[in-house]
Amino acid sequence: MDGQSRKHRILMVSDFFFPNFGGVESHIYYLSQCLLKLGHKVVVMTHAYGKRSGVRYVTGGLKVYYVPWRPFLMQNTLPTLFMTFPIIRTILIREKISVVHGHQAFSTMCHEALMHARTMGYKVVFTDHSLYGFADVGSIHMNKVLQFTLADIDQAICVSHTSKENTVLRSGISPEKVFMVPNAVDSAMFTPSPDRLSCDEIIIVVISRLVYRKGADLLVEVIPEVCRLFPKVRFIVGGDGPKRVRLEEMREKFSLQDRVEMLGAVPHAQVRSVLISGHIFLNSSLTEAFCIAILEAASCGLLTVSTRVGGVPEVLPDGMIVLAEPDPEDMVRAIRQAIDILPGIDPQIMHRRMKKLYSxxxxxxxxxxxxxxxxxxxxxxxLDRLPRYLTCGAWAGKLFCLVMIINYLVWCLLEFLQPAEGIEEVPDIGPLHIHLDSADDQCEPQGT
Structure with a gap:
């Protein structure tokens, strides 16, 4: 490569992207922006969100295909196997893609795009952002799908060492093919308050989706006990979800309206202003591969209290986080410890450390x-790839081989009906600097 990194033409594929907010969305957005700055071509493919359909350009000239499929369940499109092949093939040819990069094991579009890309001979990379179990029905089915996708993958990425071990065990992929590349934080956006907060009143901030996986039920038990033990502690809870009702009921039951402020969904542009109003950031997740929200809080100078789950212990060094088991009693103990060491925390020093650690x-x-x-x-x-699928199980292996054979025949049919030479390629243009003023078109991903 003549001592220089090869320039790639990358298609990022996932059901999870802006305007939806979350860790996967932030990862794809910020990674794409940095790859564009390095001289690579990056295109994102996701499903339509409301009126947002067709081709859009967002900040930095990042091109996004919002294909006309609607979410079916939890922002995922309905699995169709072969129906997505024509549009994925067209995008790959039009954009002269060289690498297809799928994100998130739960994304239907990701799995289908990687399958079609491999059939067409493209190089494929997969990033796993989550941890899954091995015993419940949902995890068993998801792990089998992941095994199918990773049976014929070129390289894989996980966001933590724990996530890597989990993915290797679930999918059977060779560990030599899996890289650990962590998430990061935009330290220019998440900066501490210039004025140090008084410790006369200690504010604990929670910004999270209020769902079971994020430990909302733990908060229902932890918050009243902390308020009882520490009269000068107040909570700010940002986020929305099905468990919000339980938190509202808890606040009413214990008469904590003046101690627990419920903000609802927090727009990304306001996340920093919420974080810098507090002293401690509380993460109660029951499972977490990495947790970008912890990075954002630490970059704003907050001391973190978090459950000791998944890849969380890998995220921050000692002195910046207090870990607890996902148990109400131990979490109260961790909050007590955090309150004791809070006077020794310097937000500016913490921010500078985060700037060096994560980029x-x-x-x-x-x-x-x-x-x-x-x-x-x-x-x-x-013919060389089919034996890889046979290793996926006695009956599943044969089924996977059948799916890939049919997918190959569909590709041949598409080549006959619409030859690749008949698909117009998009001309390459230089980096775009587009400033989108309307609220509908602003690209502001959220990492919570």
């Missing part, structure tokens, strides 16, 4: 290496 530019450069490895992996034809 999206570093994430992009590490991802570049994964793309280089993928591009230089050997090409295989359908």
């Amino acid at each position: 999206w530019d570093d994430v992009a450069k590490r991802t570049e290496i994964v793309y280089d490895r993928a591009v230089h992996s050997s090409n295989t034809n359908l």
